[in-house]
Amino acid sequence: MPKVYSPSQTVIFSECPFKWYTQCVLRYSHESGQTEPQRLGQAVASAMEYFNNVWKDSGVKPSGTDVIAAALSKAEIPELVDSPAYSAMRKVLTKHLSAEPTPDSWLPIAVETPRPDHGNCRADVVYQTPSGRVVRDYKYTTSCESRYVVGRLQGYGDHPQRYHYAWSEDASLFQIVLISGQPVKVHEQVWSCDPADVTRWLMSQQVKWAVMEQMERGEIAPWLSDLHSTKYGPCSLYDWCQNHKGDHTLLPMLGYVQRPKSDATTSL
Numbered sequence: 001m002p003k004v005y006s007p008s009q010t011v012i013f014s015e016c017p018f019k020w021y022t023q024c025v026l027r028y029s030h031e032s033g034q035t036e037p038q039r040l041g042q043a044v045a046s047a048m049e050y051f052n053n054v055w056k057d058s059g060v061k062p063s064g065t066d067v068i069a070a071a072l073s074k075a076e077i078p079e080l081v082d083s084p085a086y087s088a089m090r091k092v093l094t095k096h097l098s099a100e101p102t103p104d105s106w107l108p109i110a111v112e113t114p115r116p117d118h119g120n121c122r123a124d125v126v127y128q129t130p131s132g133r134v135v136r137d138y139k140y141t142t143s144c145e146s147r148y149v150v151g152r153l154q155g156y157g158d159h160p161q162r163y164h165y166a167w168s169e170d171a172s173l174f175q176i177v178l179i180s181g182q183p184v185k186v187h188e189q190v191w192s193c194d195p196a197d198v199t200r201w202l203m204s205q206q207v208k209w210a211v212m213e214q215m216e217r218g219e220i221a222p223w224l225s226d227l228h229s230t231k232y233g234p235c236s237l238y239d240w241c242q243n244h245k246g247d248h249t250l251l252p253m254l255g256y257v258q259r260p261k262s263d264a265t266t267s268l
């Protein structure tokens with residue numbers, strides 16, 4: 001049985017095995033750390049994690065000002081209090097928590113629970129509903145004009161995360177909740193997870209995971225991608241990889257730090 005890798009690691013591998021090897025096996029990341037949008041997204045995730053854990057532990061959907069205040073306290077980023085993007089995040093989160101739309105008949109049964117046998121993936125929430133299990137993932141965007149919403153949601157629906165969570169959580173539906181700071185809006189979309197599609201996805205991933213494991217063991221070399229950019233822009237390692245020959249000994253001088261080994265599975 002080949003090792004299983006997380007959805008995020010597998011996507012990076014699919015983009016470029018050399019990039020995946022550098023970031024996930026050698027565990028190098030830039031010392032500049034998370035960007036402001038990433039920190040805001042993490043804050044939203046923490047607030048929703050708190051909310052759903054209260055629901056899971058009590059068995060009753062929480063409501064009222066106390067739970068909203070407690071959830072918002074999980075989303076505090078003191079060094080960003082003067083940022084307009086931070087204010088927008090607090091505004092939309094407050095609005096969302098004040099009228100949280102999940103049906104009362106749904107019950108969270110797992111919240112950010114790692115699945116060691118499934119690449120340590122952690123779905124944001126798994127709900128038991130009267131018609132089966134639903135996996136929900138929260139996404140936060142500082143801004144998303146209405147004309148881009150459909151395409152953005154479709155991108156999440158096409159992401160392998162959908163099938164990975166269907167497989168790990170035995171779920172029949174995958175839901176994205178896209179929370180937007182500008183304009184203040186929350187979008188939801190649900191996709192079914194056809195078992196035949198999940199099987200097809202798994203066969204494909206298992207081929208990749210076997211190769212990833214061979215690379216991790218040093219049995220084969222990580223190959224270079226032929227393309228050095230994605231739809232989001234140039235590869236984040238472009239300068240080091242293309243202008244400095246991909247020499248790993250140079251990474252510390254270029255501002256990269258090596259994370260401790262225990263960090264590798266939790267961050268990616």
Ligand code: SF4
Pocket residue numbers: 015016017018019224225226227228229235236237238241242
């Ligand atoms: S620059 Fe290209 S080959 Fe190098 S790590 Fe990035 S995607 Fe891979």
